[in-house]
Amino acid sequence: MAFRLFRGAASAAPEEKASAVGPMMAIHGNGRAVWSARDTASLARTGYEQNVVGFRCVRMVAEAAAAVPFLVSERGERMLEHPLLRLLTGPNPAQDGRSLMEAVYGFLQLAGNAYLEAACHGHDGLPMELHVLRPDRMRVIPGADGWPVGYEYAVGAKKHRFDQTGEVKPILHLKAFHPLDDHYGMAPMEAAAASIDLHNAAARWCKALLDNAARPSGAIVFSGGEGKGHLSEEQFQRLSREIEDNHQGARNAGRPMLLEGGLDWKPMGYSPSDMEFLETKNAAAREIALAFGVPPMLLGIPGDNTYANYQEANRAFYRQTVLPLVRKTGQAMASWFGPEIGLEPDVDAVPALAGEREALWRRIASADFLAEDEKRQLLGLPPR
Secondary structure, eight states: OHHHHHHHHHHSOOOOOOSTTTTOOOOOOOOOOOOOOOSHHHHIIIIIISOHHHHHHHHHHHHHHHTSOEEEEETTEEOSSOHHHHHHHSOBTTBOHHHHHHHHHHHHHHTSEEEEEEEEEOTTSOEEEEEEEOGGGEEEEEOTTSSEEEEEEEETTEEEEEEOSSSSOSEEEEEOOOTTOSSOOOOHHHHTHHHHHHHHHHHHHHHHHHHTTTOOOEEEEEOOGGGOOOOOHHHHHHHHHHHHHHTSSGGGTTOOOOOOTTEEEEEOOOOHHHHTHHHHHHHHHHHHHHHHTOOHHHHTOTTOOOSSSHHHHHHHHIIIIIHHHHHHHHHHHHHHHOTTEEEEEOGGGOGGGHHHHHHHHHHHHTOTTSOHHHHHHHTTOOOO
16 A cells, blocks of 8 residues: 555655645545355355355255165155165265265255256166256256256256156256245355355455564655655665565564665554454354354354254254255155155154154153054154
């Protein structure tokens, strides 16, 4: 800032100043905020690759949801052996079942959309393989009535169209609710985009401060003789080179500055807004976690005591975020596979909910007025 001011002063015509503060001039203005783009690729870069809070939230939700197995039922009867169980365990030669579902849940958090491709249908009507397709490469093709009649998948210059008008639907489109879009879902990453920009900006501000030897900036004031506070263009260029070569960067931290006659260093202290950047960063981190449904306590973000302990926060995370996501995905996949298929999350396999399930089992087991089959039905178990 000081260099730009001196450059403007050097180009002006010299004049005599009667005021004692004539050589000094301050310019202040409010600029517009610059936000990152909201397309899928930009959100993935700024919110997942460059932001540790967004990265951790997506990983926590995707990994926790993928670790919840499905219970398969057919015509309302729970099946311990079923071709769909084998398909969900090994969906394709390149992925296991958990990796495939982790990609599905991850795309839902990043893009609000996830696409499953069914390949090589067998005699039982079930696909032989399942593949996850990238949502940034997929385009919905709406029909005359507005409903999708196909999907177009583009990789570079190559495009492939999936026809959805037949009896067998090759693509399952999973999407989050979007109030203003008929064909695409809205991702939690998009809702958290403004807070992600604030968090990234605070990180860059801290990095710039460290590169400047963790000291606030200052100004070099030139007071020439007889009130002439102007540097010539040659003097300005020489001073700029000396500052850049000898005093900027972490390697020059603590190096003393030698000033010639007429130059004076005026340090600028931190303003109250500069001192609050850490709290601003923590507040942005809490908002990012809120958008994904992850309790900030699980991320180690200070300043949030909503839950009494870590165990309670983890239980709320599964009840309010993970299980609703798994149930919604399971119901969509079951309708895609066939009307007689049912997919429900196996809650007994979730360690975070073991205490709740144990209490439920104890209450039902002690109910003497219930028959054994009634107890098993309340617990989600098939008849003996």
